[in-house]
Each structure stands twice: as C-alpha cells, then as structure tokens.
Amino acid sequence: MMTWRNLSIVRKLGLLLAFNTLLAVLAIALVFSVGSAYSRYHDTRAQLLALAAVVGENSRAALAFDDPESARQTLSALAAKEEIDTVRLLDAQGALFAQVEFPRLDHDGDLLERLVQAALPATLAVQQVMTDGGQIVGRIELSAHLLHIWLDVLAGQAAMVLLGVVLAALAVHFGMRLRRIVTDPILALAQVTHRVSREQDYAIRATKAHNDEIGTLVDHFNHMLAEIQTRDNALRRERLFLEQRTVDMQLARDEAERASRVKSEFISTVSHELRTPLTAISGALGLIAGGAVGPLSPQALEMVAIAKKNGQRLSYLINDLLDMEGLMAGKLHFDMRALELMPLLEQSLVENQAYAEQHKVRYAIGPRIDGVRVWVDAQRLQQVLANLLSNAAKFSPEGSSVEVAVRRRGEMVRVEVRDQGPGIPASFQDRIFQKFSQADASDTRQKGGTGLGLAISRGLIERMGGSIGFESQEGQGSCFFFELPVWHPQLQSHLLEQRVSAVRPSTPRVLHVEDDEDTHQVVCAMAGDRIDLEHATNLREARARVAREHFDAVILDLTLPNESGWSLLPAIHEHQPGARVVVLTGGDEVPGDGQWVDAVLRKSSVSPRQLLDAITPPDTRSAPEGHTP
Template sequence: MARRYARIRAVTLAGALTLLLGLVVGGATCWWVLADGVTQRNMVSHTHAVIETLLEARAGVMESVGERNQVLTTGSGENPNLDAALERTRNLTTNLRQMVADSPVQSRRAAAFEDALDRLVMQLQHSVEEQRQGAQQDLTELVREAGQARRRLQQMCDEMIAHERALLASRTQEASTTVGRLTWLFGGLLALALTSGGLALLALHRYLRGSVERYQALERSQHAIEAAHAALTESQRRLRSILDHARDPILLVDSRNEIAMANVAASQQFDLPAAEMVGRPIQDFVPAYGARSGEVTALRPDGSSFPAEISVGGYVDAEGNASVCVLRDVTERRRLEQLKSEFVSTVSHELRTPLTSIRASLGLVVGGVAGELSEEVRELLEIAHNNSERLVLLVNDILDMEKIESGRLEFRRERQDARRLLEQAVEANRAYGSQFGVGFALQVEEAGDAAVYADAARIQQVLANLLSNAAKFSPQGSTVEVSLASDAGSVTFCVRDHGKGIPPEFHDRIFQRFAQADSSDVRQKGGTGLGLSISKAIVEHHAGAIGFEDAADGGTTFWFTLPRLAERLTRLPAAEASAYGQGRRRALVVEDDADVALLLSRILGQHGWDSEVAQNAAEAFESLDRAHFDAMTLDLMLPDEDGLSLFRRLRQRPDGRALPVIVISATAERGKVQLNGDAVGVVDWLDKPIDQFRLREALRQALHASDRPARILHVEDDQDILRVVSAVMGDEAEMIAARSLTDARTILSRDHNFALVIVDVGLPDGSGLDLLAEMRNLPKPPPVLIFSASDYDPATARHVAASLVKSRTANHELHDTIRHLIESLPPKPVPQAASRENQP
C-alpha cells in the first residue's frame, strides 16, 4: 500500500511535475509564440504602411499633375491646390525613405523615386511660373511630358509595391510555417495549451484576413478616386463645350464680382480673348451689373457699346456666392423695330392719303355731286365705296395695334354719360345692322344712368366692334339686345346676339390678334380679326375688363365694364331744358367770384342771352357735357386749373373747337401774351372791371356771320386730296391751294387774311408743322386744322384748332369741322346725342 501510495505520489508528483513542466513549457512556448506573433504583426503592419504610403504618393503625383493641367487650361496662373498637393507628395516621399531604410533594395528605389519626383515638381512649378508670366507654352507637349513623368513615377511605385507585396506574402508564409510547427510541438500538451494555441491561431488568422481585406479596400478606393477624377474631367469638358457653343455671351462671376470664366461668344462679342477677360471686374464690361435688370448697355474695351438684355443667376461655390451672367445682344431687334416703325409710317402716309381720296371721291359721287347715276353705275360705285371703307378699317386697325404695342395710343378721357355713349353707339350702327337684316334693342336699367371717366371716341370704337360683330353673325331678322347695368363700383355694357355661338376650342384665342373662328364667315361677312384685340386693349387702359359668355338659349353675350364715377350734378329739369333753343342764346360763365358772375349773368340777360355759371374748370366741363352753349366767358384765374389750360382742353373737344370765348380777367392781357397766337376762336380779351361796351361788341361778333365765303388756305401736296376737300366744301368757302411749304410761306407773306389754314404734315420740302410757329407771328393768326395721314400728336394738338386723320374722317365730319372753325355764328342748339355723332 505504501508503495502504491508512493507510486501514486510519484505518479502524481510526476504528473504534477509533468503538468508543471507542461505549464512552464506551455507558458514559455506561448510567450515565444506571442513574441514571434508580435514581431510578425509588426512586420506585416510595417509592410502595409509602406504600401499605403506608396499608394498615397502615387495618388499625390496624379493630383499634382491634374492641378497643374487645370492651371494651364484655365489660364488663371494660380492654384493653391497644386502647391498643397506637391507638399503632401514630398512629405510622403520623405516618410517612405525612413520606412524602407532597413531594406537596401527599397532604399535605392525610394531614393530614385524621390529624385524623379523632384524633377517632376520642378517641371510642374516651372510651367506654372511661365503661365503666370504670360509666356506662350505648348500645352499639349507639357501635358504629354507630365504624363510620361507621372507614368514613370507610377511604375516606380508599382515596383516598390510589388516588392512589399512579395515581402508581405513571404512573411505571411513564414508565419504560417511557424504556426504549423507550434501545432505539431504542442499536440500532446494539455487542453489549456491547445486552446491557447488555437485561440492564438484564430486571432492571427483574423488579423491576416483583415489585412487582406484592408488592402483590397485600398485598391477599391484607388479605383473609385480614378473613376471620379475621370468623370470630373469629362464633366468639365462637356460644360466647357456647352458654354463655347452657346450663341449668347456667358460670364461666370465670382464672389468678388470678377470674371472667373468667359465663353467663346463673350470673347467674340467684346472683341477680347477670354483669358484677358478672366480676373477683370464685371463692371468693366457691364457697368449696370447688379444695379438693374432687363436691358443694359455693355461696353467693349475699344470704347464701343451695344444694347443687351441681362439675365443673372446665382449659385454657391467654394469661395462663396457666385453668379452666371448671360447677355443677349438686342442690336438687331432694335434695328427691326426701327424698320417696323418706318414701315408703319410708310403705311400711314402712303396708304391713308390715296385711301382718303378714293373713299371721299366715291362718297361724293354716290352722294350725287356728279349728277344722277344709273342704277347699275350706282350699284358698282357703292360696291367700290363699301370695299374702300373695309380697306380703311383694316389700315386703321393695323395702325392702332402698332400704337398699342408701342404704348403710343393716346386717350383723351373726360366725364361721360354711360347711357348716352350706348345710345350714340346704337344709333351710329343701326344702319350697319340693317345691311344684315338685324335690329338693335336698347335695354337700360333704372340705375343704369351712370357716369364714367373715359375717352368717348375709344369707347365708341369698342361698342362699334361689338355691335358690328353681333350684327354680322346674327341670323337675318333677329334682334341684337344691347343693355347697360351699373352698381356701386362699375358700369357694365352688354351686347347679346342670337348667332350660332363661339366654338369652345376658340374661346382662349378670341381676343388674340387676327383670331378668326371661321375663315369662311370672314370672307363672307368681312373683318380683320383685330377688333376684339383692340377693344380689349382700350377697355383695359380704362381700368376695365372685357369678356363673353354663352347665352342660355343660343348666341353669345359680350360685355365690358368701366369704373363708375359718382354723380355730382343732376340733370336740368325738362321744362328748363326745353326753354333752351327757343330763340335765346346760351352762354357759359366760367367765373369763381360770385359777384362778378352775377353781374355778367345780368349783362348777358340784357342782351338776350341765357347764362349758366361754373365756378371752376371741373364744373365748366360738366356743364359742357350736359348742355349746348353758344359762347363762353372765361376767367383766367380759377381755383382748380389755370384758365389757359382750360382753354386748350376746350379746343380739343369736338363741341369746343369753334365755341366763341370771351376772356374776362384781371390778367387778360398777360394771358393773351402767354397763349401767343393759339387763341383760335377768342372773340376779345377784356380786363376787369368789365367794359360793357366791349362786352356787347364781343357778343355781337359771336352772333353775326361774315357776308362772303371764307377764304381757306389748304397746304397739301396731293392733288386728289385738294380736289376732294374743295368738293366737300363746295361754294361755302374759297379754297386756295399750296402744294409745298415754300408755296404756303409765299402765300402767307403777301396775304394772311384767311379764315382757316388746313395743313398736311408730310410735305415734299418739310413738315407742315413748321408753319405753326411762323403763323403765330402773323398780326392775326388764323386757326389751323391738321388734316394728315399721321395720327395727331398731343403736343401739337395744343397749338392748333383741330386735328383730323386721313382715312379716319368721313366727308360730313370734315365739312362740319371746317364749317365750325370758319363761321362766327355758332349753329343752333342740337340734342346732345346728335351733337356727338360726328366725334372723331
């Protein structure tokens, strides 16, 4: 037993010793394995570090060459990224030499790499320096040389990387061999040693596998960087191509308002190389940049300029806010606008003048001036006359559209009675509707009698367009319903026809120019397609709206609205109104002093005149709107408007062109000097206090007409117009013709006793307007009537008695205007509606 225990003790001791020895050997072995593993790991990590450094050096070389190429391409001469890339590459090379110092082969290669890199750096810096100094360089050769140097460096990097990879593989193999040996030596050790060895092998395996994955990730990263660089290069090339193929100048402006890039169009437009434009302030080329938008003036370095439309868009770059400036040269557009203006002017004169002769001559012949006509001849002449009217309307509509587009359409707005405007339009177009067998029915609500502030002639033009359209497109025998309604803020005019309606697909285009729903209807019924477009512009200019809607039982209702004015004066009682025109003349006394106004009313009453008092200009025009007057007394010192301004406005009204005016004011003589000959129709200028004898003589002059025909000087180069006007006036006036400015001046120099001078603006030797200033210097300046193919100019209209436009003026209107201007005795009072029928 003792031996057994001794043997057990011995075995236990031996086991314990064996276990202890195993533990010691295992511990020692583990320590050796761990030490060897650390050494192998450090060597592998060192190899990986060398490979990473070589890859970064290779990428740095590519980045440096790329930055240098960008500098040469853009021509900026400076690029801070290039210096930074070169500095990083040099640092990596220095670190590389230190890391491979223990390897003679790699040390030699690192030294050679550093020398080649230094040569490349010197080459890059030298080319950049020459770029800054403006030296001419062969960019293609520089890029090729840099590419060769880059490839040599990359080849050297690849050789060193291959050496390191081989070293890494060798060390990995050695580590695997060591692990195999340890596995065989400790195969019989205790489970603890085996477990420890297994764990160590597992950790080493994971580490090695992580190293491989890390290396693969580095390679993928390198490929991604190269792909991104290639995509960026391609994107820059594509962007540059787009900019250079754009027809408009495009400038990229940085945050300092300096040009960063200019395309080929900008270089050509400003006659300056794009490289010389870069870096200069944008204000050197576009002085108004940043201060205004729309059309600006662009300057060239040689001092010339051109008009351009500017468009600026902002974006954010690395340095801050930048912008893209796009310029569009509008020189050609201005030239075309000038050609258009000249064409319109030619149409205005060269078409209106012969059209006036044709229409007026046909009108006279149809009216019986040349004697009785056979039915067949009359029918042919009426066809010619009607078609000349259509041609006149077309020319006038085209000219109106041109004036609307250019913003030159003039409006003379006054307080108007809406109901009267509608009644006049219906009466004026009733004969036109009868041609199509269509009648007009006027419907006005109780509250429809309202006032508007409008140009009566233009609103009549709108109503004429709507009424004529309704008549043309209504079935024969039907009735066009014309209505007027008003509310607190607006007045609505409606024209409702019973035609076939407007096609739905045409609704959106009906107010466009030359818009026609059915060309066959247009050929049958006539029309230019401009009427509704012009009407829309006129109504919108009056701050109104225009539109249409389908009627419930067929047909269409066109409507437009105008802002309503509050009524300040009521109409005269019927009894009082009927008293006017019973033989007693009526005078309008414009005087703000109540005592003087009362005195004038009594003096006028003693001489058989009825009178109405207006204390200011506004009341004066309201009175003129409401009733007819045979004369006016005018005080020049009014509270709301200068009397001279009132006089000029009066002469622009159809019912005020020939109204005799007697100026009674404390400043009468001074006012006479200020008006300087423009006072056509002023009977006398009386100073206060009133001289009753002179006032009586002035009233007598206003009542009595001349015993012999008035003499009229007609300054016109067109013989047909001269004959037509003479035929219109007949034996009511003696017409003296002047075919040029020279003839007119010669006639006026020896005889200035004319009741009226009719002037055409376009004459062979100058403008007829030049006569105005000369006639004002005559002892007794005659009134002037402008009768021209050109539309009147408001500045000129203030200096003449009246302005009529050829092709817009009917024969009876021309006759009445001339008759009103030359006769001293005003016509008998007529109803207000009739007195406005002949407004131009």
C-alpha cells in the first residue's frame, strides 16, 4: 500500500502544491462569497426600506381619505420589483388597511433551490412607520424573497472552485517539471552516498549539474569525502606505526624487566658483599674507640666516632636495601606469632628513647588497650615502630612530644604515631610511600635518611595482613598509623592463614573507583559482607588512597570526569603491585593491550559470582587447610 511516507519527493511536491493552491482558492472563494452575500443582503434591505418610504408617502392621501382601493392601486406599482412578494398598509391603530400580493413562479421543483431555501433565509421583511406632525398615521410592511441573491452567490462560488481546480492542476503539472531541476540532482547525490557507504571508497565524487544551492551542496559533499579520504589514509599510516610501536614497546618492556632482574640481583649481591667488610670495619672501630690499641687523643677519638657513625649509616642503608629487595622478591622471612601488642609497643618506646633525646623530644602514650593480641612477626613490627617513631622525633620541634595511641576499630587495632612537626606538603603526599621518596630531596637537606623506611614499613605491615596510612595538613603535624587484625584464640587455622599470615586477608579490601553513586550501591549490594569495599569518586582521590593505603583489588570505571580511568593503572601497578585490577565498564573498551588488567566485566551483565571471582585470585578461591598457631 502506497502511503504518504513512501511517496517520492516529486509526488509529494506536486500534491503539496496542488493542495496549497486549491486550499488558497477555496479560502478566497469562501471569503468572497460570504462578503458578497452579506453585501447583497444589506443592499436589498436598504432598497426595501427606501421603497417602503416612497410607497408610504404615496399612500398617505388614500389613508387620510379612507380610500383602500386607491391605496391598493398605489401598492400595485411595486409589481415591477420581482423580488417583492407582499406589501401591506396598516392604519394608525395597526389594523390592515390594504394588502397586495404578487404571485411568482413556483420554484419548488428545483432541487438546488429547495436546498438553498432549506439552508438559508428565504425571505426578508421590512417595515416603515408613517408619521404626520410627530403622530403615527400608518405603517408600510414589505416582504421580499432572497432566492435570487443566494443563487447568484453560489454561481460565483462554483466559478471560483472551478478556477481553483484548474490552478491546482497547473501546480501539479509544474511541480512534476521541477523534478529535472530539483529532485534529479538530489537523487543522484543520494545514489553516490549509498555507493560510498556500500563500497567504503572515499575516492568517489558526486557530479555537479548546476551552480545553485544543490550545486553548493554537492561541492560541500565532495569536500567532505576528500577530508575523510585524507584522514582515512592518515589513520592507516598511524595504525601501521602503532603496530610497530607496540612491537617496540613489547621489546622495551621485556628489556626493562630483564634490567630490573639484573638490578635486583646486583643490589642483593653488592649488599651482601658490602655487609661482611662493613661488619669488620665497625668492629675494628669499636675496639679502637674502646682503647684496645691504647689511649687515643681527643682528635683521634672524634675521627673514630665520625667513622663509626657513618659506618652505622651505611649499615642501615644496606639493611634497608636488602629488606626492600626481599619484599619485592617475596623472599623476606616472617616468624608469625600471636603476641600482645602493648608490650611490643612499650619495648619499642624504650629502645628508641635515646634517639628521641638526641632531638630533645619525648614519647608519650595516650589511649591504650591492654590484652589485645595480634598475629605478627615481633622483629618486623619493631622495625616498623622504630621507623615511625624515629621519623616523628626527627621532624618534631625541640621540647615537643610525640603521642602514641592505640585504638580498637572493630576487628582491627590501630596504632597511631602523631608528631607536632611541619606536616607533609600536599604536593608530596601522593609519593610518601614510594621508594627513595623524601619531601626535601636536595643535597643539603637538614634531615637524614634513605627514603626507604616508609616503603619498607608499608610492605612489612601488608605482609602481616594489615594496612598503613597517614593523615597530615601542612603546618599542623602528621599522624602515621597502621592497622592489624585482632587475634582470637578460637579462630581456626584456615581463617588465620587467609586473614593474617597470607599476603591478603580473608575479606579482601577493595577500592571501587566510580563517579556514579547508583552503580557503587549496586556493587555494594553484590559484594555484601564478603569484601571490604571502599569508594573513590574521582581519580585525584583514587590516586591519593592508592598511594597511602593497601588494597587487595581495585574495581575501575574507565569513564570518569575529566580523565580516563586508564591513567590510574600505572599508579596501581606501582603502589599496589599485588592488587588485582577489575575493569567494570558499560561498553567494550579495554585499556591498551590489557596489561595490568586482570578482568573486564560488563555493568549490564555482571553477576555477584563473576564479580567475586574476578576480585579473588584463582589460587585463593577455596580456603586451604592449615594448622593452629
């Protein structure tokens, strides 16, 4: 069935022209007919009133002399007016004085006239009052038929309709002839468009027929094809270049990994080789300082003390390098035991008190929790505490105090070390746990250190199943803290193995980077209480938390305000080397070649089981058997 939507432009144009022309003619005919009928009606009424006035004057004498016959003769003079049907003369009291009727032809047999009489007023009646000296002496009443007026009006309207039909036919005729001027070039352009789409050949060009608006459209279309062809060629060249770059980057990455392994082996070998002679040097200096070779002059004792102090610094550096390398390689040994936290903390305060006194700072224990036990390596925990306490003392002003607090946070216990120093600059906070990072990196910095302490502390705490972080505002001091799981004797070994002594706890700590709150709520509902889900709404917040805290996995949305989530992947790889990265996307995009991404899930189809399986490494999805510590 041919509908208006399926008609060709030529037919639509012709029909629209015909319809508009016919509609305009009909509107003009209607307005003309109504105006003509209104004018004829009022003209007839005015004529009748004038005739009534003339007849009234002529009948005044007959009325005065009470001569009805003379009055009828006067009224009969209106017979010449064929539209008048009846004329009546009334006296002053309103009684009929004389009446004359004019028989006309019977129009009842004409169907058109009967329809006109049924639809329009058939007669028009007027009356004229006759006065003498202000007194009413009589009244003339005239009645006329209007059929001839309406027939004239209908005849004119029929002529207008006929004219409209003729004009509409002419409009259709000329509309059809417009096809060669308007529609043929447009159809030719449409055919070229279809060919380009089908063949994907942007070298095809449309032919320009005229220098009119359609010709301008063809020029612009050909220019667009030329631009697309140029860009398509450029994209092909760029694709070839990127493929070559991908190969080069793969080779470079392999070379970098090999160099990293060589570096690690070199550091490990050199550090071990340096430790043996350094031990001998430190021992010899200690013997000399103790008088084993005889008394020394004050100047010699001062030089021996300087040498011994710098030997100690070198020994610390070597130990830090070995610890860092061991953490990175996963070869650092941990002797995990269930130990009470407060005695370990008090022992660390005693051991580091001398260092605090050198800086004229004192340690003070604030809130404490006695009897809480944690599953840790005592030596490694003391190493973390020594680092945090020494840093706090080193950066605190003389005469101030470093506050140490222990707080319970659900199934975790937090140890806080708060100083009154200058605080950490905002520009440095994202790098605070990186290797060799120091806020003052100049050669003349006032505070010593290797820049490895916090990085090592973070690795140690995470290996013991905890997390480490800090809070700081520039000019208002800093608070470094770490959290460890509280140990309960009734826990079974498989729970302890997953939660404490393994690299990851049984409830994974996951950072969800998502700007849409509704999507985050859906992920929370899927996760339930099986993961500890944290939320970051933008990349700035995500980078800061990735740099400061530990996460077992990161759920990442690639479409974030002002920046792609892809840019967060290097930071995750650097600060969270063991964390799994799960891309939760609404489309099909996968960053780069998929490196550093463990799983890609679709928001529209992900299930809770898929989400949990993607977050959990394959080798830890079933709880292992273990022994009770």
